[in-house]
Amino acid sequence: MEKHYAERIVSVPRSFIREILKVSIDPEIISFAGGLPNKEYFPVKEIQAAAEKVFASVGADALQYSNSEGLIELRELIARRYHEKQGLDISPNSILITNGSQQGLDLLAKALLNEGDAVLIEEPGYLGAIQSLSLYRPRFCPVEVGTEGLDVAMLDRVSTASGAKLLYTVPNFQNPSGVTYSEATRRSVAEIAKKNDFLIVEDDPYGELRFAGKMKTPLYAYAPEKTVLLGSFSKVVAPGFRLGWLVAPEGLYGKLLVAKQAADLHTASVNQYIVSRFLTDNNLDDHISKIIDAYGGQCKAMVEAAHRWLPPQVTLWEPEGGMFLWGQLPAGMDAMELFDFAVREKVVYVPGAPFFTNGKGGSTFRLNFSCSGAAEIEEGMQRLARAFAAYAASGKIRC
Amino acid sequence: MEKHYAERIVSVPRSFIREILKVSIDPEIISFAGGLPNKEYFPVKEIQAAAEKVFASVGADALQYSNSEGLIELRELIARRYHEKQGLDISPNSILITNGSQQGLDLLAKALLNEGDAVLIEEPGYLGAIQSLSLYRPRFCPVEVGTEGLDVAMLDRVSTASGAKLLYTVPNFQNPSGVTYSEATRRSVAEIAKKNDFLIVEDDPYGELRFAGKMKTPLYAYAPEKTVLLGSFSKVVAPGFRLGWLVAPEGLYGKLLVAKQAADLHTASVNQYIVSRFLTDNNLDDHISKIIDAYGGQCKAMVEAAHRWLPPQVTLWEPEGGMFLWGQLPAGMDAMELFDFAVREKVVYVPGAPFFTNGKGGSTFRLNFSCSGAAEIEEGMQRLARAFAAYAASGKIRC
Structure with a gap:
């Protein structure tokens, strides 16, 4: 074998x-x-109540095959929250529902990476991302993370030298270092991405779990056309639904959609209905x-x-x-x-x-x-x- | 871009x-x-009842991260059904829960296919499989399907000439032709797989939906060490859970597990609990x-x-x-x-x-x-x- x-x-x-x-x-x-x-x-009780409502009101349709993009109600709820919480104008049509943000990484790698392509990663960096991307056999180019976030001089140098296609980054409460990128670092990362023409993959599973300090501007706001945002309900609702999403520019979105269809047709429809109901009936804040x-x-x-x-x-x-x-x-x-x-x-x-x-x-x-x-x-x-x-x-x- | x-x-x-x-x-x-x-x-009402029980009895654990292999209760239920319905002895430890059998295909391709590898496909064949596999850029080698199933002389010829690594097949009520492989065809396919050393991917989403004729022997029974079985709850319970599974030989199982972790960590735990409960409390037959x-x-x-x-x-x-x-x-x-x-x-x-x-x-x-x-x-x-x-x-x- x-x-x-x-x-x-x-x-x-x-x-x-x-x-x-x-x-x-x-x-x-x-x-x-x-x-x-x-x-x-x-929120077990609230989820249970949401599930009951879905089975009673949506019924069999919640258990049928659905589209690969994801439930439009859920994508609208995500878009509205980006607007309210972070001032980002994101169309529901640029949101793709995934099985946790981990799947977003796999789809991105599938749509973007040829063997040997250079990928910029944080060092230290999130192992799940490195494992997921490594299956597409890229060349990893580490960039050091300090207390202000990525070392931007090193980012500029390494991205120039490697011709990297993308940067994987967790700018809020990074795993493993807990570091949050400073505003200046964010601005520089976006500028370097534009200058050196690489895509920023901004993974933000923990961003809403801030217990000190002030919210920072998402990298997406500095370079929307060069950024793919990854989000997840795992840390703010529950991980057992495997519900995450990505936000991508139009052309790339189409390619990611093909990859999603090929990967598993779509994310479980019943979970999308239940979490939509939960978000509508409860105050997530x-x-x-x-x-x-x-x-x-x-x-x-x-x-x-x-x-x-x-x-x-x-x-x-x-x-x-x-x-x-x-x-x-x-x-x-x-x-x-x-x-x-x-x-x-x-x-x-x-x-x-x-x-x-x-x-x-x-x-x-x-x-x-x-x-x-x-x-x-x-x-x-x-x-x-x-x-x-x-x-x-x-x-x-x-x- | x-x-x-x-x-x-x-x-x-x-x-x-x-x-x-x-x-x-x-x-x-x-x-x-x-x-x-x-x-x-x-079975909307029965699913609703199962969900209520899961939230009441398992509670938060049903919403937590879980292992990549899948819920052991569910894998045991699947193994038991293989034994009762088809006389197959399959260990729960050789079953991996996937997001529908579509994901099984993606994981198999990831674990097995290098660019240019030859893959035997049915002609006519299931488009979802062809699309999923095509992302790994294999060389497709079609083998004709007639009213008795695959043309086995052509299978022998094409697999020998191409050095194919695997065969993708739907031997029961095939999509699109509706054809069921005859017993003789099944025996020959298994023999040719052993002789020419390729893996059989036996996709069986419709097998339980037989309304005429007699059940046939799974290819797996003729060549367990050369066969990966794909199964799904989509056609017999509901597709909106995205719950399927694969059965794989030990060494390959480990590789598929790595691919599953990288793809999305695990299949939604809450769905696995609900369907397990449904299967335990109801008579699926x-x-x-x-x-x-x-x-x-x-x-x-x-x-x-x-x-x-x-x-x-x-x-x-x-x-x-x-x-x-x-x-x-x-x-x-x-x-x-x-x-x-x-x-x-x-x-x-x-x-x-x-x-x-x-x-x-x-x-x-x-x-x-x-x-x-x-x-x-x-x-x-x-x-x-x-x-x-x-x-x-x-x-x-x-x-």
Whole structure:
């Protein structure tokens, strides 16, 4: 059978994060390694009510095949929200409903990437995107992310040298670093995209989960004709529907639609009806504000507990929203080595190295705060402190 | 923007069937052109009850991210049904839940096809499959379908000459021809696959919709290690969930799982819970028998009306199940030319030529009977008879 495999699939690396998640199944483990939204804030009752209404009022039509673009009511609701929340004028006809924003990436790669095409990625960057794009065998060109977002001088240099076709970016509360691009960075990224003629893929799954600071301008607003926006209901409603969307310029939209038809005809119609009903009958802002309050409190608790318990040389990048806290270990420490001690203390996180494609990032790590209450965070940080102590006592630290 | 498109997406042909469906929107048109299951037989009440139970008993977990393989309960239900209905021993661990069987095709192509690889397809064949596979730029090698199924001598010859990697086949009530492979054909196809070392992709969306004749042995039973089975709830429950599955040998399964993760992480968890509940609480056989009774009656009505009204030289391939009736026009007539006269009489069907990749099939056509009652079928056939008369009177027929 092996000889039958496509070249693209043979070279995909195993996911280290999946290995970690296997360790996390032990119920005694406190896991800061996940990336899930907190299910306590899923609006189960409201979704149930919406589903009942859909079955009663739409009936069989909600269960029939539907168009590949997606339900027009849902696309109108998304367009209206872009207008109200971000001042963006987006036509429902430029919105394509996808199975989560992950599918948006696959469709974009299918429509845009020839083997060997250069793709600009954030470093550290979102692994799901890198995995999805890697099946189309591009050449990845990493650009460093700092506390202000992408290093724009490096972006200019690398995009010029590589002739890159697209940039994949998460400008709000990035996964894994939690970083939000500054306004100046956004303006520069858009200018460089125009100058060097590459497409910006602006993935924004966490943008509405802001618990500190002020909203920034979407890259789309600076360069609408050079930007594809990806959005998702996974973090603000629930991920189990697999409902996301993309916004694309007209010509590209047609190509993405062909790719969507070929991929799975259309996204589940019943889910689109239910979420449309939910959004119409409920105030999404009120719902999101509950999530923000919770995540903001959990993030604060985690930062404070880290300061209380972890060695003072550990640096943390405090995010203004989202679900992740990014950290850097003191000189000489390695997050993968610390991980083994942490598992023994029954606490896990994600070492940062897998988010880098060039072997860097060994001293970095990612903590998830969306799924842990204050008490668990406190206990987890104490365990992590013990792991640090054991690591220090092991003589493994290089200095 | 154009210069940014991937080569694979630029060459995808426009779908003639989509053009026809646009014509069909006119409410005065009687359409035999569709390919939808009849929504009158969607179990809306039972689905609603299943959904209520899921929200009440599973709650938030049904709305959370889940694994890429699919819900184990659902995979067990599918495995049990294979055992009970077809005597196949299939492990739930070799089943991967997909967004309809259409996604199964995309994942298979991703895992198996390098550009230029030879793929054996039925001629006439299912357009959705051809479109999906064509994005991976294989070389299509058509093999003719007759009333007994694939021409096995041609299959042997073409697979040997091309070194084909896989065969895409719909052995039960094929779309578009309605043909069911004979037992002898099945045995030969499996033998040739083993001998010439290609993988059989056995797509079986209609297999349970048999209203005449006896069930045949799945190709999978003759060559389990060389076959990937594709299945779907679209025709026996409802398509709006986008729930299908594939059954694959172990090594290939791992590759398909990577492709699934990259494509959209997993199929909507809430839909998997609801359909599992529906299948557990209801007797699917009883439900399917209602669909079979209806479709069988509609097929009979269509065949009889065709004999009553259409020119006697029109030949029809009477199917034993499924949703389609395949026909052949008298010598000198062209189904695409007849189509224009049919639209004027406000009846439409699908000309057969698009189902062929080599310019043949001009005299063939496909009629769908699943969505029309007896009275509509009778009226539609009278209209089609008038279209034949107008075509004959036009002097366009070559003879």
